[in-house]
Amino acid sequence: EPEVTQTPSHQVTQMGQEVILRCVPISNHLYFYWYRQILGQKVEFLVSFYNNEISEKSEIFDDQFSVERPDGSNFTLKIRSTKLEDSAMYFCASRTGRSTEAFFGQGTRLTVV
Amino acid sequence: AQSVTQLDSQVPVFEEAPVELRCNYSSSVSVYLFWYVQYPNQGLQLLLKYLSGSTLVKGINGFEAEFNKSQTSFHLRKPSVHISDTAEYFCAVTPGNYGQNFVFGPGTRLSVLP
Numbered sequence: 001e002p003e004v005t006q007t008p009s010h011q012v013t014q015m016g017q018e019v020i021l022r023c024v025p026i027s028n029h030l031y032f033y034w035y036r037q038i039l040g041q042k043v044e045f046l047v048s049f050y051n052n053e054i055s056e057k058s059e060i061f062d063d064q065f066s067v068e069r070p071d072g073s074n075f076t077l078k079i080r081s082t083k084l085e086d087s088a089m090y091f092c093a094s095r096t097g098r099s100t101e102a103f104f105g106q107g108t109r110l111t112v113v
Numbered sequence: 114a115q116s117v118t119q120l121d122s123q124v125p126v127f128e129e130a131p132v133e134l135r136c137n138y139s140s141s142v143s144v145y146l147f148w149y150v151q152y153p154n155q156g157l158q159l160l161l162k163y164l165s166g167s168t169l170v171k172g173i174n175g176f177e178a179e180f181n182k183s184q185t186s187f188h189l190r191k192p193s194v195h196i197s198d199t200a201e202y203f204c205a206v207t208p209g210n211y212g213q214n215f216v217f218g219p220g221t222r223l224s225v226l227p
Contacts, residue, residue, distance in 0.1 A: 033214060043157070043217040054216055091156060093215075100164060100207060101146050102176060102215055106156040 002067045005090050006105035012044045013082055013112055021108045032075045033102060034067065036060070042046040043091065049075065077080030084113045115140040117208050117218035126197055126226045134189040134221045136178075136204030144206040147215070148178055153200040160202070163187060174198065194204040199225045 005024040013019050025032050034046040047057040049067055067079045075094075081088055089109050093102040118137045126132045138144065148160040162170025168180040177187045187204060204218040 035217075036217075041114055042219040043205075043218065045214045048214050093157075101147060101159055102207075103159075104149075104157040 001101075004092055004094055004103050004105035006090075006108050008108060009066050009094070009106065010109045015084060015112055019079050019082055019110065021079075021090050021110070022091075023075045024073055025075055025092065025094030026103055027073070028092035028096060028097075029103075030069075030097045031055075032069070033095075033096045034077045034095065035091045035104075036088040037091065037107075038085075038088045044102070046090075051104075076108070078111075081094055082110075084112050087112045088111060115144060115208065115216045117204050117216055119202075119204055119218040119221050121221050122219065124221045124225065125226060126194055128227050129193045131192050132148075132190065132194050132198075132223065134202050134204075134223065136187045136189065136218060138187065138204070138206045140185075140206060140208070143209040146175070146178075146180060147207070147219075148172065148189050149205060151184055151220075152179045152202065154158045155199070157203065160189070181227050194223070194225045196225050196227060198223060215221060 006059045007022045032049040035043050037043045045058050047061045048055045064080045068076050089107045091107045095102045116139050117137040117221050127153050146163040150160050156211050160176050163180045163223050171177045176191050180187050201220045203217045203220045207215045
């Protein structure tokens, strides 16, 4: 069964460092998303991406965040200068243009120290 | 804009007992509704979804949910829970347009006790 793959599963970084979280969505999907879940809290929408551009973003997704689909298969989330409050589980998701459910990856746990 | 409320943050229940996890939503447009489950230290797995048609939908692991448009609810039920059902359950909605993002509720932690 096809699945969304995220790497790494856990990343520890120092405050102020740049991190890139990687995702490989399901191959025939067209819509891509990043969500985050701070420990013990709700799943929050960050950004959606379609047709090689951001289609929607939340207020969380400020100038420190960026997304890219560099090679037609990977979908990355970059945080330029990490803060302690960026520590969270980050989920990538994808969906086709013809179905409505999103398939989520297993997540990357980001710990900023 | 859409919002989702899950009134019960925690639900403890004994094994083999029935359970209902409540979900209410608000939206000015028609929505699709979903329940996702998150087992400890894992990602989000789709349990079931309501798109259209019959208001009673069945999902994996013996779960079902009923869409009630007048009450804007989508409660999740299971007639007999197992220890393995212990997890966090999230209700989510998305507008009836492809590509729109999902809005999640705060989650309900189901703890099944022996």
